Amino acid sequence: MTQPLVSNPSTDIVVDDWEPGIRRITINRAPLRNAYRTQTAIEITSAIAQFTTDDTARVLIITGAGGAFCAGGDLTSTYETEHAAAVEFGHGVVIREGMHSVIRALAICEKPVIAMISGPAVAGGLALALACDIRIADATARLGDTSGRVGLLPDEGGAWLFSHAMGTDQALKMLWGNEIYDAQQALELGLLTEVVDDAASATLALARKFAATAPLTTRIVKRLVRNAGVQTLDQSLREAEYAVEIINHTADVAEGISAFVGKRTPKFSGR
Incomplete structure:
Protein backbone atom coordinates (compact mmCIF):
# COMPACT_ATOMS: atom_id res chain seq x y z
CA MET A 1 0.00 0.00 0.00
CA ALA A 212 17.82 -1.08 -9.37
CA THR A 213 20.72 0.59 -11.20
CA ALA A 214 23.67 2.27 -9.50
CA PRO A 215 22.31 5.72 -8.54
CA LEU A 216 25.39 7.81 -9.30
CA THR A 217 25.97 6.02 -12.60
CA THR A 218 22.31 6.63 -13.53
CA ARG A 219 22.72 10.35 -12.88
CA ILE A 220 25.94 10.63 -14.86
CA VAL A 221 24.42 8.71 -17.79
CA LYS A 222 21.54 11.20 -17.90
CA ARG A 223 23.95 14.13 -17.85
CA LEU A 224 26.15 12.65 -20.60
CA VAL A 225 23.23 11.86 -22.89
CA ARG A 226 21.52 15.22 -22.39
CA ASN A 227 24.73 17.18 -22.86
CA ALA A 228 25.56 15.21 -26.01
CA GLY A 229 22.74 17.03 -27.78
CA VAL A 230 24.62 20.34 -27.58
CA GLN A 231 28.20 19.02 -27.72
CA THR A 232 30.58 18.01 -30.45
CA LEU A 233 31.76 14.40 -30.36
CA ASP A 234 35.12 15.52 -28.98
CA GLN A 235 33.45 17.48 -26.19
CA SER A 236 31.30 14.48 -25.29
CA LEU A 237 34.34 12.20 -25.22
CA ARG A 238 36.20 14.61 -22.96
CA GLU A 239 33.27 14.79 -20.56
CA ALA A 240 33.21 10.98 -20.47
CA GLU A 241 36.91 11.00 -19.56
CA TYR A 242 36.19 13.11 -16.50
CA ALA A 243 33.09 11.09 -15.60
CA VAL A 244 34.89 7.76 -15.44
CA GLU A 245 37.33 9.23 -12.93
CA ILE A 246 34.33 9.70 -10.65
CA ILE A 247 32.39 6.52 -11.37
CA ASN A 248 35.13 3.91 -11.61
CA HIS A 249 36.30 4.60 -8.05
CA THR A 250 32.87 4.17 -6.44
CA ALA A 251 31.79 1.36 -4.15
CA ASP A 252 28.94 0.58 -6.52
CA VAL A 253 31.30 -0.25 -9.39
CA ALA A 254 33.25 -2.54 -7.07
CA GLU A 255 29.97 -4.15 -6.02
CA GLY A 256 28.81 -4.49 -9.61
CA ILE A 257 32.00 -6.22 -10.72
CA SER A 258 31.97 -8.49 -7.66
CA ALA A 259 28.36 -9.43 -8.36
CA PHE A 260 29.15 -10.13 -12.01
CA VAL A 261 32.06 -12.39 -11.10
CA GLY A 262 30.01 -14.08 -8.39
CA LYS A 263 26.98 -14.48 -10.66
CA ARG A 264 24.65 -12.69 -8.28
CA THR A 265 22.44 -9.63 -8.38
CA PRO A 266 24.32 -6.49 -7.26
CA LYS A 267 23.09 -4.41 -4.34
CA PHE A 268 23.90 -0.81 -5.14
CA SER A 269 24.13 1.68 -2.28
CA GLY A 270 24.74 4.93 -4.13
CA ARG A 271 28.30 5.21 -2.83
Missing part, protein backbone atom coordinates in the same frame (compact mmCIF):
# COMPACT_ATOMS: atom_id res chain seq x y z
CA THR A 2 1.43 3.38 -0.97
CA GLN A 3 2.01 6.00 1.69
CA PRO A 4 1.01 9.55 0.76
CA LEU A 5 3.59 12.23 1.47
CA VAL A 6 1.13 15.03 0.65
CA SER A 7 -2.45 14.11 1.45
CA ASN A 8 -4.25 17.40 2.12
CA PRO A 9 -7.36 17.20 -0.10
CA SER A 10 -7.16 20.95 -0.81
CA THR A 11 -3.85 20.55 -2.66
CA ASP A 12 -3.62 20.13 -6.41
CA ILE A 13 -1.31 17.11 -6.35
CA VAL A 14 -0.81 13.91 -4.41
CA VAL A 15 2.74 12.69 -3.78
CA ASP A 16 3.39 9.14 -2.68
CA ASP A 17 5.98 6.39 -2.77
CA TRP A 18 4.49 3.82 -5.12
CA GLU A 19 7.17 1.40 -4.00
CA PRO A 20 10.40 1.94 -2.07
CA GLY A 21 12.61 4.11 -4.27
CA ILE A 22 9.82 5.03 -6.68
CA ARG A 23 8.23 8.43 -6.04
CA ARG A 24 4.98 9.41 -7.78
CA ILE A 25 3.43 12.84 -8.37
CA THR A 26 -0.24 12.71 -9.37
CA ILE A 27 -1.96 15.87 -10.60
CA ASN A 28 -5.23 15.69 -8.69
CA ARG A 29 -7.66 17.93 -10.56
CA ALA A 30 -9.62 15.24 -12.35
CA PRO A 31 -12.85 17.27 -12.84
CA LEU A 32 -10.77 19.68 -14.98
CA ARG A 33 -8.87 16.83 -16.67
CA ASN A 34 -5.92 17.89 -14.53
CA ALA A 35 -5.57 21.31 -16.11
CA TYR A 36 -3.00 23.17 -14.06
CA ARG A 37 -3.07 26.57 -12.39
CA THR A 38 -0.20 28.45 -10.76
CA GLN A 39 -0.79 26.64 -7.46
CA THR A 40 -0.49 23.29 -9.24
CA ALA A 41 2.85 24.28 -10.74
CA ILE A 42 4.17 25.54 -7.40
CA GLU A 43 3.29 22.23 -5.75
CA ILE A 44 4.82 20.14 -8.54
CA THR A 45 8.02 22.20 -8.44
CA SER A 46 8.28 21.71 -4.68
CA ALA A 47 7.69 17.96 -5.00
CA ILE A 48 10.40 17.67 -7.69
CA ALA A 49 12.83 19.55 -5.43
CA GLN A 50 12.07 17.16 -2.56
CA PHE A 51 12.58 14.17 -4.83
CA THR A 52 15.88 15.55 -6.10
CA THR A 53 17.35 15.84 -2.60
CA ASP A 54 15.92 12.58 -1.23
CA ASP A 55 18.52 9.83 -1.70
CA THR A 56 15.95 7.14 -0.91
CA ALA A 57 13.90 8.13 -3.98
CA ARG A 58 15.58 6.95 -7.17
CA VAL A 59 12.89 7.31 -9.86
CA LEU A 60 10.07 9.84 -10.28
CA ILE A 61 6.79 9.17 -12.06
CA ILE A 62 4.49 12.03 -13.05
CA THR A 63 0.89 11.22 -13.91
CA GLY A 64 -2.67 12.50 -13.59
CA ALA A 65 -5.79 11.35 -11.78
CA GLY A 66 -9.03 10.16 -13.32
CA GLY A 67 -7.84 8.98 -16.72
CA ALA A 68 -6.19 12.21 -17.85
CA PHE A 69 -2.56 13.33 -17.76
CA CYS A 70 -2.87 17.11 -18.07
CA ALA A 71 -5.13 19.12 -20.35
CA GLY A 72 -2.90 22.22 -20.22
CA GLY A 73 -3.51 25.46 -18.40
CA ASP A 74 -6.74 26.05 -16.49
CA LEU A 75 -8.44 28.85 -18.40
CA THR A 76 -11.06 29.16 -15.63
CA SER A 77 -8.54 30.10 -12.93
CA THR A 78 -8.80 33.76 -11.92
CA TYR A 79 -5.47 34.08 -10.09
CA GLU A 80 -3.44 34.22 -13.29
CA THR A 81 -5.51 37.05 -14.78
CA GLU A 82 -5.65 39.05 -11.55
CA HIS A 83 -1.95 38.60 -10.77
CA ALA A 84 -0.93 39.45 -14.32
CA ALA A 85 -2.90 42.70 -14.12
CA ALA A 86 -1.33 43.66 -10.80
CA VAL A 87 2.36 43.64 -11.72
CA GLU A 88 4.53 44.90 -14.54
CA PHE A 89 5.03 42.31 -17.29
CA GLY A 90 2.48 40.33 -15.32
CA HIS A 91 1.77 37.55 -17.80
CA GLY A 92 5.48 36.77 -18.06
CA VAL A 93 5.78 36.71 -14.27
CA VAL A 94 2.82 34.34 -13.99
CA ILE A 95 4.21 31.87 -16.51
CA ARG A 96 7.68 32.07 -14.93
CA GLU A 97 6.27 31.38 -11.46
CA GLY A 98 4.06 28.66 -12.89
CA MET A 99 4.83 26.02 -15.49
CA HIS A 100 8.26 27.46 -16.34
CA SER A 101 9.36 26.59 -12.80
CA VAL A 102 8.27 22.99 -13.36
CA ILE A 103 10.05 22.69 -16.72
CA ARG A 104 13.24 24.16 -15.25
CA ALA A 105 13.08 21.84 -12.24
CA LEU A 106 12.81 18.83 -14.53
CA ALA A 107 15.63 20.14 -16.73
CA ILE A 108 18.10 20.10 -13.84
CA CYS A 109 16.83 16.90 -12.21
CA GLU A 110 19.58 14.27 -12.51
CA LYS A 111 17.42 11.25 -11.66
CA PRO A 112 15.10 9.33 -14.05
CA VAL A 113 11.66 10.86 -14.58
CA ILE A 114 8.87 8.97 -16.33
CA ALA A 115 5.59 10.47 -17.57
CA MET A 116 2.74 7.93 -17.27
CA ILE A 117 0.06 9.07 -19.69
CA SER A 118 -3.59 8.25 -20.13
CA GLY A 119 -6.05 10.59 -21.81
CA PRO A 120 -5.10 14.14 -22.79
CA ALA A 121 -1.57 15.53 -22.57
CA VAL A 122 -2.27 18.79 -24.34
CA ALA A 123 -0.49 22.17 -24.67
CA GLY A 124 1.27 22.72 -21.33
CA GLY A 125 0.42 19.13 -20.45
CA LEU A 126 2.36 17.96 -23.50
CA ALA A 127 5.26 20.24 -22.55
CA LEU A 128 5.23 18.68 -19.08
CA ALA A 129 5.34 15.17 -20.56
CA LEU A 130 8.17 16.06 -22.94
CA ALA A 131 10.20 17.56 -20.08
CA CYS A 132 10.30 14.06 -18.56
CA ASP A 133 12.91 11.55 -19.73
CA ILE A 134 10.53 8.76 -20.76
CA ARG A 135 6.85 8.81 -21.80
CA ILE A 136 4.75 5.65 -21.41
CA ALA A 137 1.16 5.88 -22.66
CA ASP A 138 -1.85 3.67 -23.15
CA ALA A 139 -4.21 3.71 -26.14
CA THR A 140 -6.41 6.42 -24.60
CA ALA A 141 -3.62 9.01 -24.77
CA ARG A 142 -4.21 12.11 -26.86
CA LEU A 143 -1.30 14.50 -27.39
CA GLY A 144 -1.06 17.85 -29.13
CA ASP A 145 -1.52 21.58 -28.73
CA THR A 146 -4.67 23.54 -29.48
CA SER A 147 -3.63 26.79 -27.77
CA GLY A 148 -3.90 28.62 -31.07
CA ARG A 149 -7.66 28.09 -31.10
CA VAL A 150 -7.96 30.79 -28.44
CA GLY A 151 -4.97 32.81 -29.65
CA LEU A 152 -2.54 31.59 -27.00
CA LEU A 153 1.13 30.65 -27.41
CA PRO A 154 3.07 27.44 -26.67
CA ASP A 155 4.62 29.43 -23.82
CA GLU A 156 5.13 26.67 -21.24
CA GLY A 157 8.29 25.47 -23.00
CA GLY A 158 6.45 23.90 -25.90
CA ALA A 159 8.17 25.92 -28.63
CA TRP A 160 11.50 24.32 -27.62
CA LEU A 161 10.28 20.93 -26.44
CA PHE A 162 7.97 20.24 -29.38
CA SER A 163 10.54 21.12 -32.03
CA HIS A 164 13.24 19.02 -30.33
CA ALA A 165 10.92 16.03 -30.06
CA MET A 166 9.28 16.04 -33.49
CA GLY A 167 11.24 18.47 -35.64
CA THR A 168 10.53 22.08 -36.55
CA ASP A 169 8.20 21.34 -39.45
CA GLN A 170 5.99 18.91 -37.51
CA ALA A 171 5.91 21.22 -34.49
CA LEU A 172 4.73 24.13 -36.63
CA LYS A 173 2.17 21.92 -38.38
CA MET A 174 0.78 20.86 -34.99
CA LEU A 175 0.72 24.39 -33.59
CA TRP A 176 -0.67 26.16 -36.64
CA GLY A 177 -3.16 23.36 -37.26
CA ASN A 178 -4.17 22.98 -33.59
CA GLU A 179 -3.72 19.24 -33.97
CA ILE A 180 -4.30 16.44 -31.48
CA TYR A 181 -2.80 13.00 -32.14
CA ASP A 182 -3.85 9.59 -30.93
CA ALA A 183 -1.31 7.43 -29.12
CA GLN A 184 -0.01 5.64 -32.22
CA GLN A 185 0.39 8.88 -34.18
CA ALA A 186 2.17 10.48 -31.24
CA LEU A 187 4.53 7.51 -31.04
CA GLU A 188 5.36 7.78 -34.74
CA LEU A 189 6.01 11.53 -34.38
CA GLY A 190 8.45 10.99 -31.50
CA LEU A 191 6.23 12.41 -28.76
CA LEU A 192 6.00 9.08 -26.92
CA THR A 193 8.56 6.47 -25.93
CA GLU A 194 6.16 3.54 -25.86
CA VAL A 195 2.46 2.75 -26.20
CA VAL A 196 1.24 -0.16 -24.06
CA ASP A 197 -2.02 -1.79 -23.01
CA ASP A 198 -1.55 -0.96 -19.33
CA ALA A 199 0.45 2.20 -18.70
CA ALA A 200 0.59 1.68 -14.92
CA SER A 201 2.04 -1.83 -15.10
CA ALA A 202 4.54 -0.93 -17.82
CA THR A 203 5.64 2.24 -16.05
CA LEU A 204 6.11 0.50 -12.72
CA ALA A 205 8.12 -2.30 -14.36
CA LEU A 206 10.39 0.24 -16.04
CA ALA A 207 10.75 2.27 -12.84
CA ARG A 208 11.82 -0.86 -10.99
CA LYS A 209 14.57 -1.45 -13.53
CA PHE A 210 15.79 2.13 -13.24
CA ALA A 211 15.64 2.06 -9.43
Whole structure:
Protein backbone atom coordinates (compact mmCIF):
# COMPACT_ATOMS: atom_id res chain seq x y z
CA MET A 1 0.00 0.00 0.00
CA THR A 2 1.43 3.38 -0.97
CA GLN A 3 2.01 6.00 1.69
CA PRO A 4 1.01 9.55 0.76
CA LEU A 5 3.59 12.23 1.47
CA VAL A 6 1.13 15.03 0.65
CA SER A 7 -2.45 14.11 1.45
CA ASN A 8 -4.25 17.40 2.12
CA PRO A 9 -7.36 17.20 -0.10
CA SER A 10 -7.16 20.95 -0.81
CA THR A 11 -3.85 20.55 -2.66
CA ASP A 12 -3.62 20.13 -6.41
CA ILE A 13 -1.31 17.11 -6.35
CA VAL A 14 -0.81 13.91 -4.41
CA VAL A 15 2.74 12.69 -3.78
CA ASP A 16 3.39 9.14 -2.68
CA ASP A 17 5.98 6.39 -2.77
CA TRP A 18 4.49 3.82 -5.12
CA GLU A 19 7.17 1.40 -4.00
CA PRO A 20 10.40 1.94 -2.07
CA GLY A 21 12.61 4.11 -4.27
CA ILE A 22 9.82 5.03 -6.68
CA ARG A 23 8.23 8.43 -6.04
CA ARG A 24 4.98 9.41 -7.78
CA ILE A 25 3.43 12.84 -8.37
CA THR A 26 -0.24 12.71 -9.37
CA ILE A 27 -1.96 15.87 -10.60
CA ASN A 28 -5.23 15.69 -8.69
CA ARG A 29 -7.66 17.93 -10.56
CA ALA A 30 -9.62 15.24 -12.35
CA PRO A 31 -12.85 17.27 -12.84
CA LEU A 32 -10.77 19.68 -14.98
CA ARG A 33 -8.87 16.83 -16.67
CA ASN A 34 -5.92 17.89 -14.53
CA ALA A 35 -5.57 21.31 -16.11
CA TYR A 36 -3.00 23.17 -14.06
CA ARG A 37 -3.07 26.57 -12.39
CA THR A 38 -0.20 28.45 -10.76
CA GLN A 39 -0.79 26.64 -7.46
CA THR A 40 -0.49 23.29 -9.24
CA ALA A 41 2.85 24.28 -10.74
CA ILE A 42 4.17 25.54 -7.40
CA GLU A 43 3.29 22.23 -5.75
CA ILE A 44 4.82 20.14 -8.54
CA THR A 45 8.02 22.20 -8.44
CA SER A 46 8.28 21.71 -4.68
CA ALA A 47 7.69 17.96 -5.00
CA ILE A 48 10.40 17.67 -7.69
CA ALA A 49 12.83 19.55 -5.43
CA GLN A 50 12.07 17.16 -2.56
CA PHE A 51 12.58 14.17 -4.83
CA THR A 52 15.88 15.55 -6.10
CA THR A 53 17.35 15.84 -2.60
CA ASP A 54 15.92 12.58 -1.23
CA ASP A 55 18.52 9.83 -1.70
CA THR A 56 15.95 7.14 -0.91
CA ALA A 57 13.90 8.13 -3.98
CA ARG A 58 15.58 6.95 -7.17
CA VAL A 59 12.89 7.31 -9.86
CA LEU A 60 10.07 9.84 -10.28
CA ILE A 61 6.79 9.17 -12.06
CA ILE A 62 4.49 12.03 -13.05
CA THR A 63 0.89 11.22 -13.91
CA GLY A 64 -2.67 12.50 -13.59
CA ALA A 65 -5.79 11.35 -11.78
CA GLY A 66 -9.03 10.16 -13.32
CA GLY A 67 -7.84 8.98 -16.72
CA ALA A 68 -6.19 12.21 -17.85
CA PHE A 69 -2.56 13.33 -17.76
CA CYS A 70 -2.87 17.11 -18.07
CA ALA A 71 -5.13 19.12 -20.35
CA GLY A 72 -2.90 22.22 -20.22
CA GLY A 73 -3.51 25.46 -18.40
CA ASP A 74 -6.74 26.05 -16.49
CA LEU A 75 -8.44 28.85 -18.40
CA THR A 76 -11.06 29.16 -15.63
CA SER A 77 -8.54 30.10 -12.93
CA THR A 78 -8.80 33.76 -11.92
CA TYR A 79 -5.47 34.08 -10.09
CA GLU A 80 -3.44 34.22 -13.29
CA THR A 81 -5.51 37.05 -14.78
CA GLU A 82 -5.65 39.05 -11.55
CA HIS A 83 -1.95 38.60 -10.77
CA ALA A 84 -0.93 39.45 -14.32
CA ALA A 85 -2.90 42.70 -14.12
CA ALA A 86 -1.33 43.66 -10.80
CA VAL A 87 2.36 43.64 -11.72
CA GLU A 88 4.53 44.90 -14.54
CA PHE A 89 5.03 42.31 -17.29
CA GLY A 90 2.48 40.33 -15.32
CA HIS A 91 1.77 37.55 -17.80
CA GLY A 92 5.48 36.77 -18.06
CA VAL A 93 5.78 36.71 -14.27
CA VAL A 94 2.82 34.34 -13.99
CA ILE A 95 4.21 31.87 -16.51
CA ARG A 96 7.68 32.07 -14.93
CA GLU A 97 6.27 31.38 -11.46
CA GLY A 98 4.06 28.66 -12.89
CA MET A 99 4.83 26.02 -15.49
CA HIS A 100 8.26 27.46 -16.34
CA SER A 101 9.36 26.59 -12.80
CA VAL A 102 8.27 22.99 -13.36
CA ILE A 103 10.05 22.69 -16.72
CA ARG A 104 13.24 24.16 -15.25
CA ALA A 105 13.08 21.84 -12.24
CA LEU A 106 12.81 18.83 -14.53
CA ALA A 107 15.63 20.14 -16.73
CA ILE A 108 18.10 20.10 -13.84
CA CYS A 109 16.83 16.90 -12.21
CA GLU A 110 19.58 14.27 -12.51
CA LYS A 111 17.42 11.25 -11.66
CA PRO A 112 15.10 9.33 -14.05
CA VAL A 113 11.66 10.86 -14.58
CA ILE A 114 8.87 8.97 -16.33
CA ALA A 115 5.59 10.47 -17.57
CA MET A 116 2.74 7.93 -17.27
CA ILE A 117 0.06 9.07 -19.69
CA SER A 118 -3.59 8.25 -20.13
CA GLY A 119 -6.05 10.59 -21.81
CA PRO A 120 -5.10 14.14 -22.79
CA ALA A 121 -1.57 15.53 -22.57
CA VAL A 122 -2.27 18.79 -24.34
CA ALA A 123 -0.49 22.17 -24.67
CA GLY A 124 1.27 22.72 -21.33
CA GLY A 125 0.42 19.13 -20.45
CA LEU A 126 2.36 17.96 -23.50
CA ALA A 127 5.26 20.24 -22.55
CA LEU A 128 5.23 18.68 -19.08
CA ALA A 129 5.34 15.17 -20.56
CA LEU A 130 8.17 16.06 -22.94
CA ALA A 131 10.20 17.56 -20.08
CA CYS A 132 10.30 14.06 -18.56
CA ASP A 133 12.91 11.55 -19.73
CA ILE A 134 10.53 8.76 -20.76
CA ARG A 135 6.85 8.81 -21.80
CA ILE A 136 4.75 5.65 -21.41
CA ALA A 137 1.16 5.88 -22.66
CA ASP A 138 -1.85 3.67 -23.15
CA ALA A 139 -4.21 3.71 -26.14
CA THR A 140 -6.41 6.42 -24.60
CA ALA A 141 -3.62 9.01 -24.77
CA ARG A 142 -4.21 12.11 -26.86
CA LEU A 143 -1.30 14.50 -27.39
CA GLY A 144 -1.06 17.85 -29.13
CA ASP A 145 -1.52 21.58 -28.73
CA THR A 146 -4.67 23.54 -29.48
CA SER A 147 -3.63 26.79 -27.77
CA GLY A 148 -3.90 28.62 -31.07
CA ARG A 149 -7.66 28.09 -31.10
CA VAL A 150 -7.96 30.79 -28.44
CA GLY A 151 -4.97 32.81 -29.65
CA LEU A 152 -2.54 31.59 -27.00
CA LEU A 153 1.13 30.65 -27.41
CA PRO A 154 3.07 27.44 -26.67
CA ASP A 155 4.62 29.43 -23.82
CA GLU A 156 5.13 26.67 -21.24
CA GLY A 157 8.29 25.47 -23.00
CA GLY A 158 6.45 23.90 -25.90
CA ALA A 159 8.17 25.92 -28.63
CA TRP A 160 11.50 24.32 -27.62
CA LEU A 161 10.28 20.93 -26.44
CA PHE A 162 7.97 20.24 -29.38
CA SER A 163 10.54 21.12 -32.03
CA HIS A 164 13.24 19.02 -30.33
CA ALA A 165 10.92 16.03 -30.06
CA MET A 166 9.28 16.04 -33.49
CA GLY A 167 11.24 18.47 -35.64
CA THR A 168 10.53 22.08 -36.55
CA ASP A 169 8.20 21.34 -39.45
CA GLN A 170 5.99 18.91 -37.51
CA ALA A 171 5.91 21.22 -34.49
CA LEU A 172 4.73 24.13 -36.63
CA LYS A 173 2.17 21.92 -38.38
CA MET A 174 0.78 20.86 -34.99
CA LEU A 175 0.72 24.39 -33.59
CA TRP A 176 -0.67 26.16 -36.64
CA GLY A 177 -3.16 23.36 -37.26
CA ASN A 178 -4.17 22.98 -33.59
CA GLU A 179 -3.72 19.24 -33.97
CA ILE A 180 -4.30 16.44 -31.48
CA TYR A 181 -2.80 13.00 -32.14
CA ASP A 182 -3.85 9.59 -30.93
CA ALA A 183 -1.31 7.43 -29.12
CA GLN A 184 -0.01 5.64 -32.22
CA GLN A 185 0.39 8.88 -34.18
CA ALA A 186 2.17 10.48 -31.24
CA LEU A 187 4.53 7.51 -31.04
CA GLU A 188 5.36 7.78 -34.74
CA LEU A 189 6.01 11.53 -34.38
CA GLY A 190 8.45 10.99 -31.50
CA LEU A 191 6.23 12.41 -28.76
CA LEU A 192 6.00 9.08 -26.92
CA THR A 193 8.56 6.47 -25.93
CA GLU A 194 6.16 3.54 -25.86
CA VAL A 195 2.46 2.75 -26.20
CA VAL A 196 1.24 -0.16 -24.06
CA ASP A 197 -2.02 -1.79 -23.01
CA ASP A 198 -1.55 -0.96 -19.33
CA ALA A 199 0.45 2.20 -18.70
CA ALA A 200 0.59 1.68 -14.92
CA SER A 201 2.04 -1.83 -15.10
CA ALA A 202 4.54 -0.93 -17.82
CA THR A 203 5.64 2.24 -16.05
CA LEU A 204 6.11 0.50 -12.72
CA ALA A 205 8.12 -2.30 -14.36
CA LEU A 206 10.39 0.24 -16.04
CA ALA A 207 10.75 2.27 -12.84
CA ARG A 208 11.82 -0.86 -10.99
CA LYS A 209 14.57 -1.45 -13.53
CA PHE A 210 15.79 2.13 -13.24
CA ALA A 211 15.64 2.06 -9.43
CA ALA A 212 17.82 -1.08 -9.37
CA THR A 213 20.72 0.59 -11.20
CA ALA A 214 23.67 2.27 -9.50
CA PRO A 215 22.31 5.72 -8.54
CA LEU A 216 25.39 7.81 -9.30
CA THR A 217 25.97 6.02 -12.60
CA THR A 218 22.31 6.63 -13.53
CA ARG A 219 22.72 10.35 -12.88
CA ILE A 220 25.94 10.63 -14.86
CA VAL A 221 24.42 8.71 -17.79
CA LYS A 222 21.54 11.20 -17.90
CA ARG A 223 23.95 14.13 -17.85
CA LEU A 224 26.15 12.65 -20.60
CA VAL A 225 23.23 11.86 -22.89
CA ARG A 226 21.52 15.22 -22.39
CA ASN A 227 24.73 17.18 -22.86
CA ALA A 228 25.56 15.21 -26.01
CA GLY A 229 22.74 17.03 -27.78
CA VAL A 230 24.62 20.34 -27.58
CA GLN A 231 28.20 19.02 -27.72
CA THR A 232 30.58 18.01 -30.45
CA LEU A 233 31.76 14.40 -30.36
CA ASP A 234 35.12 15.52 -28.98
CA GLN A 235 33.45 17.48 -26.19
CA SER A 236 31.30 14.48 -25.29
CA LEU A 237 34.34 12.20 -25.22
CA ARG A 238 36.20 14.61 -22.96
CA GLU A 239 33.27 14.79 -20.56
CA ALA A 240 33.21 10.98 -20.47
CA GLU A 241 36.91 11.00 -19.56
CA TYR A 242 36.19 13.11 -16.50
CA ALA A 243 33.09 11.09 -15.60
CA VAL A 244 34.89 7.76 -15.44
CA GLU A 245 37.33 9.23 -12.93
CA ILE A 246 34.33 9.70 -10.65
CA ILE A 247 32.39 6.52 -11.37
CA ASN A 248 35.13 3.91 -11.61
CA HIS A 249 36.30 4.60 -8.05
CA THR A 250 32.87 4.17 -6.44
CA ALA A 251 31.79 1.36 -4.15
CA ASP A 252 28.94 0.58 -6.52
CA VAL A 253 31.30 -0.25 -9.39
CA ALA A 254 33.25 -2.54 -7.07
CA GLU A 255 29.97 -4.15 -6.02
CA GLY A 256 28.81 -4.49 -9.61
CA ILE A 257 32.00 -6.22 -10.72
CA SER A 258 31.97 -8.49 -7.66
CA ALA A 259 28.36 -9.43 -8.36
CA PHE A 260 29.15 -10.13 -12.01
CA VAL A 261 32.06 -12.39 -11.10
CA GLY A 262 30.01 -14.08 -8.39
CA LYS A 263 26.98 -14.48 -10.66
CA ARG A 264 24.65 -12.69 -8.28
CA THR A 265 22.44 -9.63 -8.38
CA PRO A 266 24.32 -6.49 -7.26
CA LYS A 267 23.09 -4.41 -4.34
CA PHE A 268 23.90 -0.81 -5.14
CA SER A 269 24.13 1.68 -2.28
CA GLY A 270 24.74 4.93 -4.13
CA ARG A 271 28.30 5.21 -2.83
